[in-house]
Amino acid sequence: MSDINTDFPVPAFLHTLLLEQYGEADCARIEAGYQAKRAASFRVNPLRATNKEAEETLSALGLSFSRVPWGESAYLLFGAGERELRRTPLYERGGVYFQSLSSMLPPLFLGAKKGEDVLDMTAAPGGKTTEIAALTENGAHITACEKDAVRFARLRYNVERQGARVNLLQTDALRLDDFLRFDKILLDAPCSGSGTFSADGGGAISPKLVENSAILQKKLLKKAAKLLKKGGELVYSTCSVLRKENEEALFALAGTGLMPVPLEPFGGLPLLPSAEGTVCVCPDALYEGFFVAKFKKIS
Numbered sequence: 001m002s003d004i005n006t007d008f009p010v011p012a013f014l015h016t017l018l019l020e021q022y023g024e025a026d027c028a029r030i031e032a033g034y035q036a037k038r039a040a041s042f043r044v045n046p047l048r049a050t051n052k053e054a055e056e057t058l059s060a061l062g063l064s065f066s067r068v069p070w071g072e073s074a075y076l077l078f079g080a081g082e083r084e085l086r087r088t089p090l091y092e093r094g095g096v097y098f099q100s101l102s103s104m105l106p107p108l109f110l111g112a113k114k115g116e117d118v119l120d121m122t123a124a125p126g127g128k129t130t131e132i133a134a135l136t137e138n139g140a141h142i143t144a145c146e147k148d149a150v151r152f153a154r155l156r157y158n159v160e161r162q163g164a165r166v167n168l169l170q171t172d173a174l175r176l177d178d179f180l181r182f183d184k185i186l187l188d189a190p191c192s193g194s195g196t197f198s199a200d201g202g203g204a205i206s207p208k209l210v211e212n213s214a215i216l217q218k219k220l221l222k223k224a225a226k227l228l229k230k231g232g233e234l235v236y237s238t239c240s241v242l243r244k245e246n247e248e249a250l251f252a253l254a255g256t257g258l259m260p261v262p263l264e265p266f267g268g269l270p271l272l273p274s275a276e277g278t279v280c281v282c283p284d285a286l287y288e289g290f291f292v293a294k295f296k297k298i299s
């Protein structure tokens with residue numbers, strides 16, 4: 001057994017699952033990542049601001065920042081500048097949006113284009129919905145679906161503030177009409193959060209939550225497969241590093257006519273071993289634990 005830092009107790013069941021799945025070395029990397037103090041990160045929203053405007057604002061505040069190589073408008077913010085940036089007119093008008101680096105990945109892998117019908121199935125608070133709108137310069141026909149009323153209100157707020165053009169639906173994605181068809185679907189599924197566990201924020205994880213998440217993920221995956229046009233593409237993501245919610249959940253796509261599309265991870269991502277063509281990010285001082293896989297409907 002690897003040593004567990006008793007000042008930072010990872011729940012025994014989670015430690016056991018990580019150890020079984022990854023072995024000692026990667027289990028220790030993940031658990032060290034849980035304890036890391038992550039730098040803040042944000043996206044500049046090109047629907048409301050330019051990178052230049054954002055950089056000028058940050059420099060005027062004396063804040064230390066750097067561009068992330070794989071993201072046109074992804075930035076890291078060092079030190080304690082988040083509160084100051086949140087008080088600026090730039091932030092107020094939706095010119096920047098705080099979002100974890102890992103969470104910015106699925107829309108980049110989705111690659112939605114202008115004119116396409118795009119569904120964000122489980123969308124609140126809207127980080128990825130608004131990112132898709134930004135990446136397509138508001139030129140895609142985006143539908144964003146969210147079941148929870150309180151979270152839906154947050155989604156609406158973020159969409160409006162960022163000037164994103166989105167058709168918002170407060171509903172259970174499992175109840176969407178089976179006759180609907182989309183070119184691209186993002187299923188950023190509800191999950192146990194095992195990739196983002198921390199002593200102060202991730203305490204709710206339990207075996208039951210992992211179990212229930214996997215059941216719901218499989219249902220949502222089957223629904224996504226139905227709603228894709230032939231030739232359309234699905235990106236599935238979770239902020240979990242557990243096989244049960246990632247590779248094993250994907251078994252639900254068997255017999256649905258979807259084929260895996262291998263992903264090329266961007267340089268510099270701290271990767272964990274995962275099924276071929278999928279990306280599993282290890283939590284560390286820059287990234288949250290995250291999983292992404294992509295599929296195309298061929299029949």
Ligand code: SAM
Nearest residue numbers: 122123124125126127128147148172173188190
């Ligand atoms: N993609 C979001 C973002 O980047 O801001 C985060 C999505 S979060 C991981 C999953 C969301 O799915 C939660 O807001 C949850 O309320 C919602 N959800 C759970 N079950 C759902 C369902 N059956 N239909 C629609 N939304 C659902």
